[in-house]
Amino acid sequence: LVVTKRFEVLSIGDELLDGRVTDTNTVRLAHALSAVGAHLSHRATVTDDLDDIVREAGACAGRGTTTCVVSGGLGPTSDDLTAAAFAQLCGVPLQRDATQADKITAMLQGRGRSVSANQLKQADRPRGAQLLNNDQGTAPGFAIEYGGCRFVALPGIPKEFDPMVQDNVVAHLAGAQPVLRRALYCFGLIEAEVDRRLAELSTRFAGVRLQFRVKFPEIHVTLHAPPAAEKNLEEAFEFARGALVEHVYATHAHGEGLARRTLAMCQERQATLAVAESCTGGLLSDLITDVPGCSATYLLGVTAYSNAAKVALLGVSEASLQAHGAVSEPVVQQMAQGVRRSANSTFGLATTGISGPTGGTPDKPVGTVWIALSGPKETQAVCLHLPYGRRAHKEVSASSCLNLLRRHLLQP
Amino acid sequence: LVVTKRFEVLSIGDELLDGRVTDTNTVRLAHALSAVGAHLSHRATVTDDLDDIVREAGACAGRGTTTCVVSGGLGPTSDDLTAAAFAQLCGVPLQRDATQADKITAMLQGRGRSVSANQLKQADRPRGAQLLNNDQGTAPGFAIEYGGCRFVALPGIPKEFDPMVQDNVVAHLAGAQPVLRRALYCFGLIEAEVDRRLAELSTRFAGVRLQFRVKFPEIHVTLHAPPAAEKNLEEAFEFARGALVEHVYATHAHGEGLARRTLAMCQERQATLAVAESCTGGLLSDLITDVPGCSATYLLGVTAYSNAAKVALLGVSEASLQAHGAVSEPVVQQMAQGVRRSANSTFGLATTGISGPTGGTPDKPVGTVWIALSGPKETQAVCLHLPYGRRAHKEVSASSCLNLLRRHLLQP
Numbered sequence: 043l044v045v046t047k048r049f050e051v052l053s054i055g056d057e058l059l060d061g062r063v064t065d066t067n068t069v070r071l072a073h074a075l076s077a078v079g080a081h082l083s084h085r086a087t088v089t090d091d092l093d094d095i096v097r098e099a100g101a102c103a104g105r106g107t108t109t110c111v112v113s114g115g116l117g118p119t120s121d122d123l124t125a126a127a128f129a130q131l132c133g134v135p136l137q138r139d140a141t142q143a144d145k146i147t148a149m150l151q152g153r154g155r156s157v158s159a160n161q162l163k164q165a166d167r168p169r170g171a172q173l174l175n176n177d178q179g180t181a182p183g184f185a186i187e188y189g190g191c192r193f194v195a196l197p198g199i200p201k202e203f204d205p206m207v208q209d210n211v212v213a214h215l216a217g218a219q220p221v222l223r224r225a226l227y228c229f230g231l232i233e234a235e236v237d238r239r240l241a242e243l244s245t246r247f248a249g250v251r252l253q254f255r256v257k258f259p260e261i262h263v264t265l266h267a268p269p270a271a272e273k274n275l276e277e278a279f280e281f282a283r284g285a286l287v288e289h290v291y292a293t294h295a296h297g298e299g300l301a302r303r304t305l306a307m308c309q310e311r312q313a314t315l316a317v318a319e320s321c322t323g324g325l326l327s328d329l330i331t332d333v334p335g336c337s338a339t340y341l342l343g344v345t346a347y348s349n350a351a352k353v354a355l356l357g358v359s360e361a362s363l364q365a366h367g368a369v370s371e372p373v374v375q376q377m378a379q380g381v382r383r384s385a386n387s388t389f390g391l392a393t394t395g396i397s398g399p400t401g402g403t404p405d406k407p408v409g410t411v412w413i414a415l416s417g418p419k420e421t422q423a424v425c426l427h428l429p430y431g432r433r434a435h436k437e438v439s440a441s442s443c444l445n446l447l448r449r450h451l452l453q454p
Numbered sequence: 455l456v457v458t459k460r461f462e463v464l465s466i467g468d469e470l471l472d473g474r475v476t477d478t479n480t481v482r483l484a485h486a487l488s489a490v491g492a493h494l495s496h497r498a499t500v501t502d503d504l505d506d507i508v509r510e511a512g513a514c515a516g517r518g519t520t521t522c523v524v525s526g527g528l529g530p531t532s533d534d535l536t537a538a539a540f541a542q543l544c545g546v547p548l549q550r551d552a553t554q555a556d557k558i559t560a561m562l563q564g565r566g567r568s569v570s571a572n573q574l575k576q577a578d579r580p581r582g583a584q585l586l587n588n589d590q591g592t593a594p595g596f597a598i599e600y601g602g603c604r605f606v607a608l609p610g611i612p613k614e615f616d617p618m619v620q621d622n623v624v625a626h627l628a629g630a631q632p633v634l635r636r637a638l639y640c641f642g643l644i645e646a647e648v649d650r651r652l653a654e655l656s657t658r659f660a661g662v663r664l665q666f667r668v669k670f671p672e673i674h675v676t677l678h679a680p681p682a683a684e685k686n687l688e689e690a691f692e693f694a695r696g697a698l699v700e701h702v703y704a705t706h707a708h709g710e711g712l713a714r715r716t717l718a719m720c721q722e723r724q725a726t727l728a729v730a731e732s733c734t735g736g737l738l739s740d741l742i743t744d745v746p747g748c749s750a751t752y753l754l755g756v757t758a759y760s761n762a763a764k765v766a767l768l769g770v771s772e773a774s775l776q777a778h779g780a781v782s783e784p785v786v787q788q789m790a791q792g793v794r795r796s797a798n799s800t801f802g803l804a805t806t807g808i809s810g811p812t813g814g815t816p817d818k819p820v821g822t823v824w825i826a827l828s829g830p831k832e833t834q835a836v837c838l839h840l841p842y843g844r845r846a847h848k849e850v851s852a853s854s855c856l857n858l859l860r861r862h863l864l865q866p
Contacts, residue, residue: 059494061484062667064476068499072473082471084506085499087480094496101513255474319755323743324736327757331735332845334811342763343731345739345755347748351797355754355767385763399746433744 049075050084050107054095054115054124055198058087067113067203074207076253077223078215079266083107090115095127103189110191111211114198116181118160124195125184129168132188136166139173139182146180174210178202185210222272224279225294226263227303228286229445236261239285247271247278259438262298291448300441301329304448308339308389311451316342316385317443318356318377320368321395321411323347326440342385346377356380369394369406371414371423378416378423389450390416391443395426397435411439415446422446461487462496462519466507466527466536467610470499479525479615486619488665489635489678490627495519502527507539515601522603523623526610528593530572536607537596541580544600548578551585551594558592586622590614597622634684636691637706638675639715640698641857648673651697659683659690671850674710703860712853713741716860720751720801723863728754728797729855730768730789732780733807733823735759738852754797758789768792781806781818783826783835790828790835801862802828803855807838809847823851827858834858 051071057063065087072082086102088094095115102110115124129136142165147157164181167173174183176197183196183206196206228236233256240263243252249271255262263282267275283290292303308315317326327343330336344355349368352358357380362372374394382390395411402408409428414421426442428435463483469475477499484494498514500506507527514522527536541548554577559569576593579585586595588609595608595618608618640648645668652675655664661683667674675694679687695702704715720727729738739755742748756767761780764770769792774784786806794802807823814820821840826833838854840847 059480059484059497061481061488061665064478064481066476068471069473069476072471076473083501084510085471085497087497087499089495097517098496105509253472253474319736319739323748324731324739324755324757325743327731327736328740328848331737331757331759331809331848334844336735337759341760342767343736343755343757343759344767345736345743345757347743347755348753348797351754355756355796384767385760397743432746436740436743 047080047109048105048107049080049082050086050102050105050110051082051113052095052098052102052110052193053085053087053113053198054090055087056089056121058114059089067198067200070200070204071111071113071207071211074204074212075215076251076266077221078212079221079251079268080215090121090123092123092127092130095123096131099127099131099188099193103191107191109211110193111207112193112195113203116164116183116195116197118158118164118180120160122163125166125168128171128184128186128188128193128195132168132170132186134169137169138162139165139167142173142182149180174206176202176206178205183210221266221268222275223294224265224275225298226265226279226282226286226290227292227296227298227300228261228263228289229259229291229300229441230289231261231286233261236263236286240282243278243281247274247281250274250278257298258434259441260298260300288449291445299333300444300448302333304444304451305330305333305336305339307448307451311388313339313388313451314385315340315389315391315447316381316387317344318381318390318392319343319345320347320352320377320393321397322393322436322440322443323397325436326391326393326443329440329444341387342381344381344384352377355384357383367406369396369410369412371412371425374412374414374423375416375421378414379421382416388418389447390414391447392416393439393443395435395439397432399432409435411435411442413439413443413446415443415450417450422450459492459521460517460519461492461494462498462514462517462522463494463525464507464510464514464522464605465497465499465525465610466502467499468501468533470526471501479610479612482612482616483523483525483619483623485667486616486624487627488663490624490633491663491678491680492627502533502535504535504539504542507535508543511539511543511600511605514605515603519603521623522605523619524605524607525615528576528595528607528609530570530576530592532572534575537578537580540583540596540598540600540605540607544580544582544598546581549581550574551577551579554585554594561592586618588614588618590617595622633678633680634687635706636677636687637710638677638691638694638698638702639704639708639710639712640673640675640701641671641703641712641853642701643673643698645673648675648698652694655690655693659686659693662686662690669710670846671853672710672712700861700864703857711745712856712860714745716856716863717742717745717748717751719860719863723800725751725800725863726797727752727801727803727859728793728799729756730793730802730804731755731757732759732764732789732805733809734805734848734852734855735809737848738803738805738855741852741856753799754793756793756796764789767796769795779818781808781822781824783824783837786824786826786835787828787833790826791833794828800830801859802826803859804828805851805855807847807851809844811844821847823847823854825851825855825858827855827862829862834862 171184171186377392398408414423583596583598789804810820826835
C-alpha cells in the first residue's frame with residue numbers, strides 16, 4: 043500500500059501580512075520535515091479572520107493534503123481564532139478541557155499572576171480534537187481530522203512551535219520514514235561552485251538527497267538517505283568531502299559555526315587567541331564572543347581604527363604606515379604580532395582593508411583586505427579582493443581570518 | 455463609486471518551501487503597501503509546479519482579489535514557469551516579445567556572455583499581457599487580468615522585486631491614495647509599553663494610522679495619513695513624541711539606526727569616541743563601524759575579555775578587580791576612563807557583565823551588566839538587569855551604551 047503524503051503549512055496572524063513579522067517558522071518546519079524525507083507543497087498565510095481561516099483550511103483539505111501544520115492563533119486574546127475556526131469547519135462545538143484549564147490556572151498563579159477569562163479560553167478546543175502538550179507556554183496545541191487531512195494546530199512562537207513540530211509531526215513520520223543525515227559545513231566557495239562540484243552526487247549515489255543552505259558567508263551542505271541506503275550515504279559523504287576538500291570546516295560530528303569550530307580546535311591544543319581589527323571593526327571579536335565558553339581561549343581584541351591607535355596599542359611602525367599605507371602586508375603583519383605580544387597569546391589575528399563605500403584608490407580599490415595570522419613560529423598574511431558591500435566585506439574578512447587560523451591548526 | 459480592493463501575494467519557488475530561503479519579499483511588500491494605505495489579505499506560496507501555480511492563481515481571483523503580486527518564476531531555467539502558468543490560466547498562447555529578446559541579447563553580449571535559448575525564454579509572455587520594465591536584471595515582469603484580478607508578476611530577487619513593486623503596484627495606488635509619513639525611532643521601551651502609551655492615538659487623531667516594527671532592541675513607530683489629514687498627522691506626531699519622550703532617538707528627519715544617530719551627534723560636536731568592551735565582546739564596535747564615515751569619530755575599541763588585558767591595556771586596578779570583581783561599578787568606570795585615555799578621545803564607553811549561559815552567581819546573576827560613559831567632566835555608570843539570552847544581552851548592552859552617550863550629548 044502506497045499512501046501519497048502531501049504536507050502544507052497554514053500560518054495565521056495579521057502580523058505576518060502587515061509587515062511586522064517575517065515568517066521564519068516555515069523555513070524551520072521545512073528543515074525538520076526534510077530531515078525525515080518529507081516536503082512542504084504549499085504555504086498559505088491568512089489574517090486573524092474567522093471566515094478566511096475556515097475557507098483556507100477547507101481548500102487545503104480539498105487539495106489532497108494529508109498533514110497541515112497550522113501555526114498561530116492559539117493565544118488568549120480576542121483575535122486568536124484558530125480553535126473557533128476549526129470547530130466551525132468541522133461542525134462541532136468548542137469544549138473547554140478542565141484539566142488544561144486547571145493547568146493554566148496553576149501555571150499563572152505560580153508566576154504570581156491573576157487568571158482572566160481570556161487566559162482560560164486557551165483551554166478551549168473543537169470537540170473531538172486531540173490536545174497537544176506545550177511545555178513552553180500556556181497554550182496547548184490540538185490535532186483534528188477534516189476531509190482526509192490531519193490538521194496539527196500549534197502556537198506560532200518559535201520556541202513553542204519547534205519542539206511541538208518534533209513531537210507531533212516529525213515523530214509520527216520518523217516512524218514511517220526514518221532518514222539518516224550527514225552534514226558538511228563549508229567556507230570559501232560560492233554556491234554555484236559547490237553546486238558544480240557536487241552535480242553528479244544524486245545520480246551517482248542512489249537514494250541520497252542533497253540540500254544546500256547559504257548562511258552567508260558559509261554554505262551548509264546536508265545529505266539525506268533512508269536507512270536502506272546507508273552505505274550509499276557514507277560513500278556520498280566521502281565523495282562530497284573529497285570534492286569540497288579544505289573548504290569543509292566541520293561536519294555533523296562537530297556542528298556548525300566557523301568561530302565555534304576554530305575555538306574548539308584552539309582549546310584542544312590549549313592555545314589562546316587575540317585579534318587586532320581595522321576594517322572588520324569588531325565583528326571578528328563579536329563572532330568569537332558569541333561562542334559560549336570562549337573566555338578559555340580568547341584574551342583580547344583591539345579595534346584600531348586610527349593610525350595613532352595602531353602605533354600606540356599594537357606597535358605598528360610609523361615608517362611602515364608612511365611607506366606602505368594602513369592597508370598593506372607589513373602593517374597587517376605588525377598588527378597580528380603586536381596584539382599577540384600585548385595579550386601574551388599563542389596566536390594573533392589581524393585585518394586591515396577598505397570596506398567602502400568610500401576610501402578606495404586605483405591601487406587599492408574598495409574590497410581590498412589584508413588578513414594575517416601570527417603564531418609561535420611565523421607570521422603569514424593573505425590579500426583578499428572582495429566584490430561585495432560594506433557589511434559583507436566585514437563578514438567575509440572576519441570569517442577568512444578564522445579560517446586562516448583553522449587551516450593552520452590542521453597542520454601536523 | 456466605492457471599489458473594495460483586496461491585495462494578495464503569490465510567491466513561487468521550491469526554495470521557499472524546502473528550507474533554503476526565507477521569504478522576505480512579503481514583509482517589504484507589506485511595508486510598501488501600507489505606506490499608501492493598502493493591506494495584504496493573503497499570501498500563498500507554491501512550488502515550481504505548473505498545475506499548482508494555475509490552481510492557486512485561479513483560487514486567488516475566486517476570493518475577490520483585485521491585485522495579486524506574483525513573486526518569482528520568471529528566470530531562464532526550465533523550472534521558471536510563471537509565464538506558462540498564466541498563459542494556461544488565461545487560455546492564451548505564449549508570445550515572444552521581439553524588443554525584449556533584443557534587449558536581453560544586447561545586455562548579455564555587453565557582459566561578454568553568450569545568449570542561450572533559455573535566456574531568450576525570458577522574453578516570453580502570455581498574449582495580451584503588459585510587459586513591465588526591469589532595470590536591474592534580464593527578466594522583465596508582466597501584468598495580466600484574470601477573473602477581475604490584476605496579476606502583477608515580478609522577479610523574486612529583492613533588488614529587482616522592490617523597485618518594480620514601487621513602479622507597478624505602489625505608483626498605481628499612490629495616485630489614488632497618496633499618503634504622508636512620519637517616523638519615530640525608539641530604544642529603551644518594550645513593544646507592549648509603546649503600544650500602551652500610543653493606545654488612544656488612532657481614535658484621537660482621525661485619519662492617522664499607526665504602525666510598529668520591532669527591530670530588536672529598537673522599536674520603529676510610523677504614522678501614516680492622507681494629505682487631507684496632514685494637520686492631524688502633525689499633531690499625532692507631537693503627541694507620540696510627547697508620550698515616548700527620551701526614548702525617541704531619531705525621527706524621519708534623521709533616519710533610523712541608534713549608532714548612526716549617535717555618531718552624527720558626536721560629529722556635529724567634533725567629539726571623538728573610544729570603547730572598552732567585556733561582555734559585549736566587540737559588538738558595540740561592530741555596530742559603530744557599520745556606519746559609513748565612522749572613522750571621523752571612532753578611534754579605538756578594546757575587547758578586554760581577560761582580567762590581565764583589563765589591567766594592562768585599560769589601566770583597571772588589580773585592587774578593584776579583587777575587591778569588587780570584573781562586573782562592578784568601579785571596574786566599568788576605570789575601563790571607560792582607561793580607553794578614553796589610551797585613545798585620547800572626547801568620550802569613552804565601557805561594558806562589563808555576565809552574558810551567560812554560565813557565569814552567574816546569586817549576587818550577580820546572568821544578565822547583570824554594568825555600562826559606563828567617561829567624558830571631559832565626569833564618568834557615569836549604570837547597572838542593567840537583563841532577562842534575555844546571550845546574544846540579546848550583547849545587543850541590549852551595546853545599544854544601551856550608545857544611548858547613554860546620545861542622552862549625554864542632548865544636555866546643554
